[in-house]
Amino acid sequence: MRPATTDRAVAAAYSLGWALVRHLPERVGRWAFTRIADHTWRRRPSGVRQLEANLRRLLGPEATQAELRALSRASVRSYLRYWYELFRLPAMDPGDLLDRTLSSGVDRLEAHLAAGRGVVAALPHMGNWDHAGAWITLRGFPLTTVAERLRPETLFRRFTAVREGLGMEVLPLTGGTANTAGTLARRLRAGGLVCLLADRDLTAQGVEVTFFGERARMPAGPAALALSTGAALMPVSLWFDGPHWGIRVHEEIAPPSHGDRASRIRAMTQELACVFEQEIAAHPEDWHMMQPVFTADLTGPTDGAGR
Template sequence: MVDKLLVFVARHASSLPEGLVRALFLLAANVMWLFGIGGERQLERNIAHVLAARDGRRPARREVRRVARRGMRSYFTYFSEAMTLEARDDATLAARVRGTGHFLDAIREDAAKGSVPAALGHQGNWDYAGFWSRDHLMPVTTVAEKLSNEDLLRAFIEIRERAGISILTTHTPGLTDKLKDVLRGQEHRLVPLLADRDLSHHGEFVHAFDSVIRVARGPATLCFDLKMPLYTVNVYRERLHGERRRKAHTRWGYVIDISGRVDPADFEGMEREEALRAISQAWVDQWAPLVEEHPEDWHMLQPVFLEDMDRSRLGAVPDDIRRLFDNAPVGA
């Protein structure tokens, strides 16, 4: 049902009032939060980890519920915006997004010289981030998860391509080699990968939020194999005011925070597998603090923490993580 709604909105974006679309999606978010459906309970579990790590204490149930409600509303706002992206003109989108971060100047300098890989999480609105990069850094080539609903997948791809984002899917043969070809090519491209959740079951275990999560190997692989600096990106919402709010036609915009840079030279001399794990840990260390600052914008409705992992589906677990895993209660 939700898939059909998303496809319908995407196909009729130009004729649907944005306020109406946003209101309907927020209603759906409130219903899912209220009844704990659609991954909402898992979102609460993930948020609880983040809040505990941030505050050094176990969060109260009421606090988790409050942040989870904002999280569901943030997530469904993303869908309403993504599905109607092509109906917004460039001036409106430009008012909704801005770049910042300690490494913003550095990524601009590297972008002037060649292509750049980046790691980011399921935060904020990554489609708006791709639009921002097109105008302020370079065009984007990225990877989208292969969905079982072909109509929905096609709708997402078409929307992103119209925004200047080139898309490969997770089931593309030789995906990593294709990404390397893009980064080696003459055209300068940003290759940002949503990597805070591993879809292959062969990702890297890293420490985050006083626990362990498993992240995709893609960013570390591109960084190490191509000897390219890897940038860490966080995307989160901010309230708009004044002239910018008037131009954006909404109360909320997004910040693209270039929050870190991993230098491959720091890992020279390591065995490849050791380096991939170390690079993965490095970008996660740069990324996690801003998730703690904006937990409501981390759209993670799937199990990612050690305590929630399916033990029967794990393979190639390092000894140190295996010891932690063996001592972790199931469904803690």
């Protein structure tokens, strides 16, 4: 069990980040977070080592150690950009947020919602999904999402409050008073938008898929919800493009016409994994996966720097 003093220190550090970033000039803030990223990368803590183990699958065995380290450095910098922008999001000008977003395919998602059909938007840990959530709510489409419960509890409540302040409904993955899966299903049946991170299984009940040529575990929830509610399952990929944010909404993953429920969920999740694989390969530096995903890594020690 982590000491209470550590929890208080973590909460204080994040609170300081929120307080300072809003008042720093953007140029200074981005410079500072890049320096933090480089310091973390050089120290090579367990999260960075796991990131490199994941990126090794993407690069393949022929990549040199220098190539792997260069990619992991870019990824850690991208990850710290995510954190900088999360701290700054509540103070960002909505017009600037909209103007700096480059999107494609969002018309398909919005057409389903306008017609009263729910959408499950499934995202990998890429780019800045908190920005994407704020962006879609600014376009007039509120969303519901699920957050992994963090320690200490005050930190979890702070993250939840920030996201709710941006227009999102946030449900806890565990420990809530309501049935999270049931609430998500109700939102979808009512024609709502549910956004879920879907490239890492947190429940130990996920689906095994083939991902970058290896077995990996991904959550069954997105496909299961789409199947049970009739909502559209739509992969969404995110990346950074200079000062801009890239968002791509992919075609709906339709349920197979044959097979039992479990086999249909497996097939849909595998198709989701294939889209993620394609998009991560196109923007590898913006994949911030510092936890085990591949089955071969799940039996070893894990590091929790989760979001």
